[in-house]
Amino acid sequence: GNSVTQMEGPVTLSEEAFLTINCTYTATGYPSLFWYVQYPGEGLQLLLKATKADDKGSNKGFEATYRKETTSFHLEKGSVQVSDSAVYFCALSDRRGYQKVTFGIGTKLQVIP
Amino acid sequence: ETGVTQSPTHLIKTRGQQVTLRCSSQSGHNTVSWYQQALGQGPQFIFQYYREEENGRGNFPPRFSGLQFPNYSSELNVNALELDDSALYLCASSFQGNTEAFFGQGTRLTVV
Numbered sequence: 001g002n003s004v005t006q007m008e009g010p011v012t013l014s015e016e017a018f019l020t021i022n023c024t025y026t027a028t029g030y031p032s033l034f035w036y037v038q039y040p041g042e043g044l045q046l047l048l049k050a051t052k053a054d055d056k057g058s059n060k061g062f063e064a065t066y067r068k069e070t071t072s073f074h075l076e077k078g079s080v081q082v083s084d085s086a087v088y089f090c091a092l093s094d095r096r097g098y099q100k101v102t103f104g105i106g107t108k109l110q111v112i113p
Numbered sequence: 114e115t116g117v118t119q120s121p122t123h124l125i126k127t128r129g130q131q132v133t134l135r136c137s138s139q140s141g142h143n144t145v146s147w148y149q150q151a152l153g154q155g156p157q158f159i160f161q162y163y164r165e166e167e168n169g170r171g172n173f174p175p176r177f178s179g180l181q182f183p184n185y186s187s188e189l190n191v192n193a194l195e196l197d198d199s200a201l202y203l204c205a206s207s208f209q210g211n212t213e214a215f216f217g218q219g220t221r222l223t224v225v
Contacts (some may be wrong), residue, residue, distance in 0.1 A: 002199060043216045044156070049213060097208075099161075106155050
């Protein structure tokens with residue numbers, strides 16, 4: 001079956017530091033890959049996505065590249081802000097059959113001033 | 114374009130009771146999925162509805178059931194509530210065949 005493995009947090013960074021959250025996946029098909037963000041007390045928001053190998057998803061300064069050869073989709077941001085503090089979920093959705101989303105455990109990011 | 118809306122936002126129930134959660138899908142979306150997110154965990158897929166029928170189910174017992182209505186809104190019903198059912202329940206809507214799902218704010222269910 002499909003699965004997503006991401007680094008466990010919490011991750012604590014100073015403002016303007018560089019962020020990397022690692023994510024690898026296992027899938028039987030050729031999935032679409034996503035990063036979702038969850039702010040305290042809220043639901044999930046789609047942060048970025050990539051649908052095929054070597055695609056780069058980007059949004060709000062965050063980037064992730066679909067690496068089929070290493071089955072990875074690492075999230076990066078060059079300079080984090082306090083407002084980026086949240087839980088980040090790596091996820092995939094198989095194009096075949098019904099499109100359920102499989103999530104990683106989530107990585108909590110805390111950015112301190 | 115309206116987003117995915119869920120009601121209620123918070124709910125407290127007693128063990129053994131039944132609960133119904135509601136979801137209105139995003140305009141133009143014909144598929145609704147439900148997820149359970151326990152504290153400190155990633156969301157887990159419960160089931161998906163398309164054309165008013167369940168077309169996929171995760172590893173949840175039959176006391177978790179659902180409905181989808183002609184306007185694509187949906188309900189999640191849980192019977193015989195257990196303490197472990199305490200979680201954030203998330204609804205997601207999408208267009209069938211499109212892998213991108215849009216999530217609501219969730220319903221926080223507490224079973225005491």
